Amino acid sequence: MTEPLSAQYDPAAIEAPLYREWEERGYFHADAERVNAEGRDPYVIVIPPPNVTSVLHMGHGLNNTIQDVLTRWRRMQGREALYLPGTDHAGIATQNVVERLIAGEGLTRDDLGREQFVERVWDFVDRTGTTILEQLRSIGCSCDWTRTRFTLEPDLSRAVREVFVRLYEKDLIYRGNYIINWCPRCLTALSDEEAEPEETAGRLYHIRYPVTGTVSSDMPRLPDGRPFITVATTRPETMLGDTAVAVHPADERYTGMIGGRVMLPLADRELPVVADDYVDPEFGSGVVKITPAHDPNDFELARRHDIPSVNVMTPDAAMNDSVPERFRGLDRFDARRAVVAELEELGLLERVEEHVHSVPHCYRCHTVVEPRLSEQWFVRMKPLAEPALAASRNGRVRFTPDRWTKVYDQWLENIRDWCISRQLWWGHRIPVWYCRNPGCGHVMALREDPTSCPRCGGSELEQDPDVLDTWFSSWLWPFSTLGWPDETADLKAFYPTHSLVTAPEILFFWVARMIMAGYEFMGDAPFTDVYLTGTVRDTQGRKMSKSLGNGIDPLEVVSLYGADALRYTVISSVGFGTDVYMDPDNLDASFGPGRNFCNKIWNAGRFALMNLGDEPVQTVDAVAADLELADRWILSRLDAASADVTRSLEAFRFHEAAEGGYHFFWGELADWYLELIKPRMQDRENAASREAAKATLVHVLDGAMRLLHPIMPFITEALWQRLPAPAGTAKEESLVIGHWPLSSGRDEEAEASMNALMELIGAIRTLRSEYNVPAGSRIDVRLTGQGAALQGALAAEARAVHRMCRVDAIRESAREGGGDVGAHAVLRNGADLFLPLAGIIDVEQERQRLGRELERIEGQLRGTEARLGSDKFTARAPADIVAREREKAESLRDQRSRLAAKLQGLG
């Protein structure tokens, strides 16, 4: 049926075939009917869709492993589990990739024209868009690939359009002016993410604006007698677009001027003086020039005070016709020089300061971004935010770690309208048409493309050239992927979904908006739990990124260490809500332990299978009467581990789930149970004992593989498939659809006995090590005063214990009247342990060795104490040196007493 386990653990040999088998057998497919008709409990995760152009990085590795662990675990619990995959069309990112591509052919998008360019992008996406989904397979993600979605596919585009029109009809979408980031070289709008702030050495120009309105007597005056105020700016050329100056309402220096007027130099326009909290009285002169068309803050302020805007630049950032003629056509930086020179000439330039500040640059061409006023589409967010806020407050949506709840609430409480239009070609075209009939001018948002104007019947219709923000399709993802706006069986079965696993960076962009859309269009939250992962960083704490070149390629890790090692590593690195640190230059440090664990599982499995042989194995129930202490103990520990891992997963404590499985398998099953049953496995004399051990071994291995399967699906399946089914039981087809271990109860008595026994073995090993007892020599151990638990345990497991600490016998007998030499220890339960060492080690030699050691320590201690006893030393030496000496003395005294005790034991 299945091949035996190879001598060497080789992940590459098992992973791909197993994944293919799982996928072919349809284990990952979720069936809506089983939920809708049979009443099975669903469990749903929709993937945060990666950019269609992206390749797998460690962040995906972390994220999707967590999602897969949750999915696999719930699937094993009997839920109808759906892990729904897909990709995002990622407007700007994708358009840029293709623009770079055609630049290689010497083409720009304008050369191609909109239609042809978009076709090129589709070509590209069709060819490369499944890369990342393939990569998710290689880390074992159990996605239902029959439901793969893409945000720009026709069904989802229909959802986007339906949503736009509905919101438009509810008057929740409107058109308005907004300052955007504009690259004057690329001639395109940039998202906030693409405008990269950079510390730049600039200048702060202090410019005098003559006051024409109300004047107080103590105001400074120009040489010609005119009073003035000083404003500070880093971009003097924009003053030509000033439409006001502003002061803080509580700034006593200027209260008298509020409502007054100043004269804008060079342009000779009068500007009003307004008061606004935005102004920081501490900065510069406390007076701000207001240029609404070229600064987002000024724009907001102007909106509050109903101040007009004057745009003074062309798209390529030259001065336009709104400025005095002598500046027209000058590039913005030439204009800056000209403006400054003229101000200086007029005596209006008070001073210039060096000023380092952060300036946004175009991430593509590094040109300084110019804020620019333009007309954009917006969503009114307040009405949508209310139910989303209620959802976190009433617990319908829970955030893990909990602290994110506050962050989420704060953002929603101060929500601002959402600018959804983008000046791009790749994306969902805004479904708005303008009637160009001069007498009509109707604006319409439509579900179907119009052929004529419904108002005037005219046929000169023009569609809005812009596309929608990428997030305008992603915020519908949890239900658009299930078939909305149709009422599908999938929607009925799988909405709302359950866990959303994503990075905190997109809490606002995406998570909050999905919750709003869920309530608005489905009447319920889109998921019940939001798990925010940490960020994957390098050892210097820098975020892993392609541009920094400090990334780790998950596929490289898979090929070097295996997918299971990768998964184990990321899962066990996920502290509760903390970032994940990995060293790109030392993969072994990060992934070695995971690989070693896999190796341990593999070898323990091989050992078990070798010993089990081909004979039928009994169920644990069938051999219940013959179970020995070790058997009862490991069964109880399996139960503890199951409860532990289950509890950890329920609380999204992945680190603990991984540690729990690891500790049970390695620290208890492999280190202790396998060692304890070695003598029994091939025992021909005592069949009952042998069969009890085998039955228990199969049972606990089966349980351990189940517990570890969500985290390490491949190796656990490979081993599990080869485990024999106990007589009279039917084996499940695969662990993927196998059941999660259920609690069967603890055996406190067995655990207490085993704990005592393990302590005894540890103590004997310690003494052997400390007294340099040669590994080969066997000794008799004497034990007195042991409790019933230990006594029983010793009787039950004598053979194994003797083997495990290389003793011939453990007798109940006291050390005889001081005559014996040997090593001595007291156990926690009060039992007294004595290892006679006469004839085992050269006692005299050991005594001399210890004696020399003791002398050496005492010598050092004398020196140290002498120093500490000297007033000169304690008074004059630096405090940290004195402290170090004290520490040293403490440690030396410690060593001395231990050595003395040992020597005493030797006679």
Place this chain on the structure above:
RNA sequence: GGGCGCAUAGCUCAGUUGGUUAGAGCGCACGGUUCACAUCCGUGAGGUCGGAGGUUCGAGUCCUCCUGCGCCCACCA
């Protein structure tokens, strides 16, 4: 500037509502190849839990302040 978080072994981190002796992995030291595994086994060293106060019978855990890092948001014209 506003908000949030972190500080525990040489390194990376656990430590659940306060409660026996603060744990793990890696690294380090010593000893081990008897046939599951040297990607292993055994043993050990190493911690005034960032600092100072406070609450308490009891504080790594709760409170206040300080110091040093990190992140998010808004960014000072």
